Amino acid sequence: MRLTSFTDYGLRMLMRMSSAPQRAFSTAELAEDLQLSRNHLAKIMQKLAKAGLVETRRGGGGGARLAKAPDTVRLGDVVRLLEDDQALVVCFQASGGDCTLGANCRLRGRLHGAEAAFIAELNRSTLADIALGAAQPV
Numbered sequence: 001m002r003l004t005s006f007t008d009y010g011l012r013m014l015m016r017m018s019s020a021p022q023r024a025f026s027t028a029e030l031a032e033d034l035q036l037s038r039n040h041l042a043k044i045m046q047k048l049a050k051a052g053l054v055e056t057r058r059g060g061g062g063g064a065r066l067a068k069a070p071d072t073v074r075l076g077d078v079v080r081l082l083e084d085d086q087a088l089v090v091c092f093q094a095s096g097g098d099c100t101l102g103a104n105c106r107l108r109g110r111l112h113g114a115e116a117a118f119i120a121e122l123n124r125s126t127l128a129d130i131a132l133g134a135a136q137p138v
Helices: 005-018 027-034 038-050 075-082 108-122
Strands: 054-057 063-066
Touching: 005 027, 005 038, 005 063, 005 075, 027 038, 027 063, 038 054, 038 063, 038 075, 075 108
Parallel strands: none
Antiparallel strands: 054 063
16 A cells, blocks of 8 residues: 555644644644645645544634544544545546456455555554654654
8 A cells, every 4th residue: 555645744744733632733834844845735734624634714823723632533534535536446446447357357356355454454543642742753
């Protein structure tokens, strides 16, 4: 399994935010802390907010904070959310891709099982398990 940078950066953001769950973080602050692009992080933040994992507020005193307690957010669920448009293989795409094997394929079921096991293993941990301290590098 390989995660996209979108998911990697999203997990890093959540790890940092989990270190101070009641605190609001600006995208600029997170970008500096994590040494990542502010624009890229803003896109990730939008997706996390839309899913209800973070709350965002504009203006003075604004920023983003976790919308749920870190010990209730399962890592596999976060990965599934952030990777939702990235099929493991072409035939897993909503369109079915251009697989010519169809019903004769014996690999598809095994890949589904492996993907499910990957998410299940990640779901054994929560954001609280991977929260960073304020001074820790990612």
